[in-house]
Amino acid sequence: MGTKTVDEAAAADVKHDDETVDATEATGVSGVTDTPDVVAETEVDEIEAAKEEGAAGVGQGAGAVVSAGLGIVSLTGSWVGTVASARESLIGQLQNTQSSSVAKMIKEGYGDAWQATALWGGVFALVALVVGVVVLARPAFGAPGRPQAPWIKSVAWAGVSLGVLGLFLAVLKYTDVLLGLPSAG
Numbered sequence: 801m802g803t804k805t806v807d808e809a810a811a812a813d814v815k816h817d818d819e820t821v822d823a824t825e826a827t828g829v830s831g832v833t834d835t836p837d838v839v840a841e842t843e844v845d846e847i848e849a850a851k852e853e854g855a856a857g858v859g860q861g862a863g864a865v866v867s868a869g870l871g872i873v874s875l876t877g878s879w880v881g882t883v884a885s886a887r888e889s890l891i892g893q894l895q896n897t898q899s900s901s902v903a904k905m906i907k908e909g910y911g912d913a914w915q916a917t918a919l920w921g922g923v924f925a926l927v928a929l930v931v932g933v934v935v936l937a938r939p940a941f942g943a944p945g946r947p948q949a950p951w952i953k954s955v956a957w958a959g960v961s962l963g964v965l966g967l968f969l970a971v972l973k974y975t976d977v978l979l980g981l982p983s984a985g
Contacts, residue, residue, distance in 0.1 A: 871961070875966050892909035919970070929960055932960035
């Protein structure tokens, strides 16, 4: 139910005393039948539904972003991998003496550090892969009737892809197929 402005009232030649004039009668617009109570209830229901959808999508969206972030970390390296690499390098230096062969010094000083970096990169890649798959599989187990937002699927697929790529590269680095240690012989 609406009220008229001064121009609408003059155009429709309707006098305003203490009665309320329906704007649809004066302007010729038809089909508006909701009363303020029905409109308010409908708006409240729509707001509650949007909140429920938003609450469900927030966790999935966050999971997708975490998956993509971990995938990037698996490719670029992390602080944990750097610390593990430095630790292995230090242990290798402490274990080597001057009488050690060059091959042993290279392996213990640099090879173990390289493998530690690859191992932590693989861990981050595996976590990115698992989180991405869980985000993609969540609608099938949670609320099958509600579709997942397209951006969540895209970011989760990016996380899965980066996780697979990071895991593949970590395995290649760990096994010395990719950038293996130089031979000392």
